[in-house]
Structures are given as C-alpha cells and as structure tokens.
Amino acid sequence: MPDPATRRLELARQVRELGDWFHNIDLGGVRTAPHHFLGDYPGFQWRRLRPALPTDLSGRSVLDMGCNAGFFSIEMKRLGADRVVGIDHDPRYLAQARLAAEVSGVEIEFLELSVYDVARLGQRFDIVLFMGVLYHLRHPLLALDLIHEHAADDLFVCQTLERGSRAIEHTAVDYSFGTKDIFEQSGYPRLHFVEHRYAGDPTNWWIPNRACTEAMLRSAGFDITERPSDEIYVCRRRETEPGGSRTPITPSPVPRSP
Numbered sequence: 001m002p003d004p005a006t007r008r009l010e011l012a013r014q015v016r017e018l019g020d021w022f023h024n025i026d027l028g029g030v031r032t033a034p035h036h037f038l039g040d041y042p043g044f045q046w047r048r049l050r051p052a053l054p055t056d057l058s059g060r061s062v063l064d065m066g067c068n069a070g071f072f073s074i075e076m077k078r079l080g081a082d083r084v085v086g087i088d089h090d091p092r093y094l095a096q097a098r099l100a101a102e103v104s105g106v107e108i109e110f111l112e113l114s115v116y117d118v119a120r121l122g123q124r125f126d127i128v129l130f131m132g133v134l135y136h137l138r139h140p141l142l143a144l145d146l147i148h149e150h151a152a153d154d155l156f157v158c159q160t161l162e163r164g165s166r167a168i169e170h171t172a173v174d175y176s177f178g179t180k181d182i183f184e185q186s187g188y189p190r191l192h193f194v195e196h197r198y199a200g201d202p203t204n205w206w207i208p209n210r211a212c213t214e215a216m217l218r219s220a221g222f223d224i225t226e227r228p229s230d231e232i233y234v235c236r237r238r239e240t241e242p243g244g245s246r247t248p249i250t251p252s253p254v255p256r257s258p
C-alpha cells in the first residue's frame with residue numbers, strides 16, 4: 001500500500017494522462033480541473049440542483065446522459081441510488097469517469113452511447129439527468145422525444161445554456177396567419193441557431209431562450225415542476241397520446257426560485 005503522498009502523485013499522473021478535464025472533481029486531494037473557466041464547476045451547479053432532488057435515492061435507478069467525467073453520476077450514487085448508468089459519446093470523457101468513480105469508491109456503469117441511441121439501453125430510469133447537453137445537439141427535439149419515449153420514467157432534470165430574454169410571453173393556442181407582431185415579442189419561444197461556433201465551440205448548435213426551453217420540455221411531454229435556478233428544470237414525465245399534441249392547452253405555471 002503506497003503512502004498518501006506517493007498515492008497522490010500517482011493519481012495526479014493518471015489524471016494528467018487522461019487529458020483536459022471539463023469536470024473539476026476532487027480525487028483524493030487531486031483536483032481534475034482547478035482552473036476551470038466557470039470556476040468550481042460542476043460543484044456550484046450541483047449545490048443549486050441538489051435541494052430540488054429527493055434526499056434519499058435508495059431503490060431508484062438513474063441515467064446520466066452526457067455524463068462527461070461522471071461528477072453527477074457519482075453524486076447520485078452518494079445519494080444512495082441503486083443503479084447509475086452514465087452515457088457519453090466521447091470515450092475520453094468516459095475514461096475520466098471510470099477513474100473518478102473508482103477513486104470515489106462507487107460502482108457506476110459508463111457506456112459509450114449517443115443520446116440518440118438511448119433506446120438501445122432497453123429500459124426506463126426513475127431519474128434521468130440531461131445536464132448541459134441540449135444545446136450541443138443538432139436535433140434537440142428529437143433527443144427529448146427519444147428520452148420521453150424510451151428512457152424517462154418519472155423525474156427528468158434538464159439543464160441548458162440559455163441566451164436572449166428571460167421573459168415568458170403568454171402565448172395563445174393559435175394565431176391567425178396575419179398575426180406577425182407576436183414573433184417580435186422577446187418572451188416568445190426562440191431557438192437561436194449557431195451556424196459556426198459559439199464561445200469557440202463548434203458543438204454548440206441551438207441556444208434557446210427561457211420561454212423556448214420551457215415550451216420544448218412541455219412539448220416533449222415533460223411537466224416542469226421546479227426551476228431551482230436559472231437554466232435548470234426539474235420535470236415529471238407526462239404520459240402522452242401517440243401522435244397527439246403533447247403540450248397541455250393551459251400549461252401550469254412553473255414555481256420560480258426567488
């Protein structure tokens with residue numbers, strides 16, 4: 001058994017060898033991304049989300065989609081989840097996640113899988129985390145529909161980058177063909193298309209405003225029950241009619257955090 005200082009040096013070497021980390025995780029005293037451009041990420045995001053989750057996840061299954069280096073998967077396990085599966089399409093991140101889980105002493109299944117292939121898991125999960133992935137997708141509504149159809153059973157947590165107005169325009173169920181001014185309202189649902197890159201990242205495709213995130217979630221069959229902070233939505237899966245409209249005609253107001 002190596003002494004703690006030797007173990008830390010060895011860990012620091014393993015962390016370095018796995019490339020640049022997006023998740024800043026404390027692995028036995030070794031920080032994986034101490035100079036993260038967002039600060040203590042995802043620690044600060046977790047502190048916002050955690051109060052909105054059940055305190056004890058025993059007996060529950062969790063799917064962490066776009067799990068990256070597994071920060072949220074590990075926290076789900078720490079809350080007592082029976083089974084946690086993390087999927088990501090990038091094997092470099094999955095290698096980081098496997099090291100992070102091993103050092104943290106938790107058992108998590110990490111699989112190389114695209115969110116579009118979620119049906120291949122062949123099961124639903126009590127809790128699905130979809131943190132920081134939506135705006136990286138070229139087909140965001142397709143992904144939400146697939147999650148609703150194949151993966152989500154109850155709780156669905158979605159976090160997305162948002163830009164544009166934070167206002168929510170009250171929209172009618174229908175408008176006449178001649179109505180044009182509604183589209184000028186800043187609180188009308190808008191999905192901003194990124195043709196080239198945003199923040200230097202060519203994988204940023206569609207950035208919604210807040211009204212758009214909420215409308216897309218409802219439309220995909222997820223009722224928003226809580227918004228613990230900007231850009232984070234805790235939802236419940238709603239059963240939907242095949243082929244029917246998925247948005248209830250009078251969406252219930254979303255409880256806002258102060």
Ligand SMILES: C[S@@+](CC[C@H](N)C(=O)[O-])C[C@H]1O[C@@H](n2cnc3c(N)ncnc32)[C@H](O)[C@@H]1O
Binds near residue numbers: 022065093116136137
């Ligand atoms: C901004 S990071 C968010 C990571 C983590 N969920 C979080 O909130 O900190 C986006 C992650 O989604 C993954 N990702 C992007 N597109 C994906 C796809 N089509 N299928 C699976 N993973 C994807 C990326 O590899 C990356 O790990």
